[in-house]
Structures are given as structure tokens and as C-alpha cells.
Amino acid sequence: MFGLPRPVKRLIVGAPVRADGQELDLDVQLLLLMTRLENGDLAARTVERARRGLERGQIYLDRRPSRPVRTRDVDAGGVPARLYTPQGLPPGSPLLVYYHGGGWVVGGIDTHDTVCRYLAVHAEVRTLSVGYRLAPEHRYPAAADDALAAYEFAVTGAEKLGADPEAVAVGGDSAGGNLAAVVGALAARRPAFALLLYPATDMTVRRRSRELFADRFYLTDRAMTWYADHYCPDRARRAEPAASPLLADLREFPPTYLVTAGFDPLRDEGEAFAARLADAGVPVAARRQADLVHGFANMWPLGGRFVEALAEAAGALRTGLYAGPRGRGTTGGGR
Template sequence: MGVHPQVQFLLQMMESRGLPPLEQLGVQEARQAFITSATMMSKAEKKVKTEDRMIQGAEKEIAIRIYTPEVSGLTGALVYYHGGGWVIGNIETHDALCHTVAAESGCIVVSVDYGLAPESKFPEPVEDAYLAAKWAYEHASEIGVDPKRIAVGGDSAGGNLAAAVTYLAVERKDLEIAYQMLLYPSTSFEPTESYEKYSEGYYLTKGTMEWFREQYLTSVDDTASPLAAPMLIPDAATKQLPPAFIMTAEFDPLCDGGEAFANKLKDAGVEVRYVCYPGMIHGFLGMTEFLTDGKKAVSEIASELKAKFVTNVSDLSK
């Protein structure tokens, strides 16, 4: 079908604004530009109760926001890591998505404001992400969560962090993750067909991705770490990773990487549901004011979480 007509309109609108690419703005200006854009492109009815807290991260305290729907008894939880190339984004830029997922799934969402690069370089954001998941696990009953029903998830760089957290949980054995939700995740630094084909003209560009990586990584050696590139998680650990829901967008440079990681998990015997949204671009989950399929996809994420953690609760005790 090619690029969806709604995506074409949105891309033309972005081009007409004549804004410079993020890598030409500098870190603080890029962050503000992303906040402005996210506020315009994604809104949600705020149907669930929220609570902001500070918890201990790797080097300093980090903020979390807990989204609690009206449910009776303990429910599942999604510890969520926002996208933004490890450099931009925060709890506010993904507030609409988290509100919707919590309201429609019946699960609690814990959104994490992990440290951003270049102030917090790899692996500090990974450790922040892990400590936030561990906090949710250790404080599960306090926030109304069944510790056996905790998922980690995120979009783009956040999906990368979520995958890294599941690997660390296997290695450290002090945290149980029941599920992972990876939304157009960054899984490797090796170029793929989609990376070469869609890295210009489809919102996320090669120049921006390279800039993100320069801010995040300390040296080229970091690209060989499975905590930065989940495709490098050893086979023995891959077999122990939790079931996964992986979503990609057809015209996204990261599409092939997400699919490859889904296949890696499947080949290791891990239960995986893989979905690719045709005609969509990177970041479409945060463009719901313009993209009907963005709204549809957010609802699908909520439905998947509900099916795993609310409807089929008995399956988790097997």
C-alpha cells in the first residue's frame, strides 16, 4: 500500500515547517523541540489516577509516574521506558500513551524518567531502567501489583532499554520479569536493509540516529555490549528471556532490527507475537492526533497487556 496517506500528510506538514534536524539544534533545544512536538501530536483523556515519585537510580534519584486504573485487587504492571534516542523525551512526552494503556488494559503503568545522554552515558540509563523495574517488583503490593505480573516495555530507545533489563534480570537473578513489550526497538548497531532504505524522508533520519548514538555511547566498544545491542545477547541467556510482544512500523529504519530480534527470540524457543504496521513510520504511537493507526496500535498494546495480565491470570502460575 506504500506510505499511508495520513503519514504522507504529516510528513509534508513537518517539511513545510522548515525546522532544522535535531542534531543541528543541540541537546537542550532538541529536547524542547521534541516536547513541543509530542504535546501537539499526542493527547489522551486522563482517565486514570497518577502519582509522581522519586526513586534511587544508578547515580542519582529519578522520577517515576504511576498510572493506576480503577481495578479490584492486585493487577499487572508495565514498567515503561520512553523513546527519544536516549537523549530526548521524558515522562511528559509519553504521558498520553501511558494514560491510554493503563485505562484500556486495567494494568498499572510505571513510567520511568531514566537519565539522559550525554549527561548520563551508557550504561547508566540501563542501570536506571533496571533499578526502576526492581523498585516496581520490590514495591509491588504497595502499588497494587502482583509481582508475578510485571512487564517491561518501551518504544525505540526505550524498547532497547526494556530488552536490556530482561537480560540483566536473567544474569542477576534478583528480579522476575514476566513479559516484554518492545515497540519499534533499537536492537543493533549493524545496518539493515530498512536502515539503508528508510533513513531519509521518513521522520527518523540516519543523521539523527548517528547523533543519538554519539551522545549515548562512550566509545565504539560499547556497540559490542548486549546491553546496548540486544541482538548480541548470548544464546544461553536468550532462551531464558520472558515472552515478548514486538511491534514495528513498515517505513522505519529500525523495522528490520525489531523483526530480527523477534526471530532471535523465536529461534531460542521464546514465545513471541510480532506485529508490523503497514504504511507507518517510526514514532507513530506518539502521533495519534494525526494517525488513526497510531490510536489503533496503542489500543492493541493495551489489549495485549490485558490479555496477558488480566484475562489470563491463571496462565502465569503454571
């Protein structure tokens, strides 16, 4: 379907979709149509169905970078994790500690395998993907506690992982972006860099994008409410920095690349977080991929704008770690 000529795809999906001064990418429009025909819903009637649905969706996106990547399972301070090492990457490389998305309820190391492989190869970093505990079996702050524990393990054991302890970054998408931001704000030892892909940053305020893109654009407002109620049902605790890092003291936050999607209910809170970083004096590159939707990182195997956006994020991570204040010089494989 995605390999069809553009005029044919346009005939299939109909007129362009425009909102808030933005036009939805044609391939995104096609993907959303296919999702609706399959009755895809991120907030299923049961947690088990939602988890199976996300896992099934990844079957169609099982593309890997051509460069081989070695993997091994790791016990990251009591938290299951998987280490990705691209072929030819020398010892002492930077390390990315990555937290998967899924609303703190669904997803896992396997659902984000292709994303971690892509970032490892194209950013020239070892990547430690963290399998933190999920709600509702383990409610807030279990995921945040696991995120901090895995990061502490990575920093203290970086050399055993083949990495530079002075160049450990954190990153994640959606709920994983929330956890990466929590670590960036609360960890005793500041990460070298933060890669935040359309992060959830504030559970206390409904911003304009939640209303503008409440439905029809993959992640819905209903799904966000469903996730939050499973993860942190105690509304009084949602203002805690470990739940809403937007409300944390961000003056010591690491240099950051933060990307949002134009047609995403989480867009405005992600951009509010970037603005708070800038106000706190933190170097931050804020980028809106105006024609995309939430979850585009997982969609990179479809090519087009999906892979372009993730390639930009990988390039920002590579630049931030290799050409940042520590001046790490040339990268390993150079591919």
C-alpha cells in the same frame, strides 16, 4: 488538517508513497509533509534544541483517554518515575514498567504522558513511567542502569504500588524499547511480559532498513547516528548486551509482543530481535505495521492508523498479562 476528507488530503500530499512493497498511510504522509514544512528534525544542532523540539511537538498531541487516570510521582530506587492508575482498577492489578523513547538523549515522562495513559486505560494495568538519565550528560550505561534499578524497585515494591509482584511487565518505544529489552534479558527476576514498540536492539550492525528509509520518514539515519554517538561514543562497548540486547542470551526472555513500523530505519533490527526470540524458544508475537513510521505510539491522538496500531499493542499487553500463564482472570474496569 487530519479531519479533512480523504480526497482533499490526497490532493494536498500528492501521489501515494511506496517503498519495499509497502504503501505509506495517507495520514502519515500528511504528517510528514507538515513536519517538513516546519523544518522538524529529531537531530538538531544542539541537544537543547532537540529536546525543546520534541517537547513542543507533544503540545499538539495532548489528547487523553476519556477514563480518568490518577497519577503520582514515585522515587523508583533513586530514579524519578510517575505511576498511572486508571479509575476503577482494583488492587493487585498487573503493572507495566515503561521506558520512553527519544534516542537516550531527548524525551521524558511528560513527552510520553499520553502514551502511558492510553496503555494504562486500554490494557487495564498500572503503569510506572521511568525518567531515566539522559545522554550526553549521562552516557551509557547510565540509562540501562536506571532501567534495571527502576524495574527492581517495581518488582520488590509492587504491592505498595497496588500491583501484583508476579505480573510486572516491561515496555518501551524506540530507545525505551531498547531499555525494556535490556531489562528483559539481564534482570535477575524475569518480567512477566515485554511490550516492545519499534525497539533499537543492535548498535553494531547497519541493516537494510537503515538504507531504505535513511531520510524523509520522520526518524532518519542521521538522527540515529547522532543519538548513538551521544549515548555510547565508545564503539567498543556497543556490542555489550546492555547496549545491544540482540546480542544477549535470550533464552530466559519473557513472552513478548514486538511491533515494528514499515517505513522505519529501525525496522529490520527490531524484526531480527523477534526472530532471535523465536529461535530461543521464547513466545513472541511479531507484528509489522507496514504503512506507518517510527514514533506512531506518540501520534495516537491523531486517530486513524496511529490509534489502531497502539490499540493493538495495548490489547496484546492486556492479553499477555491477564490470559497468560498466570491466568489472572477478568480485568478490572472492563472498559
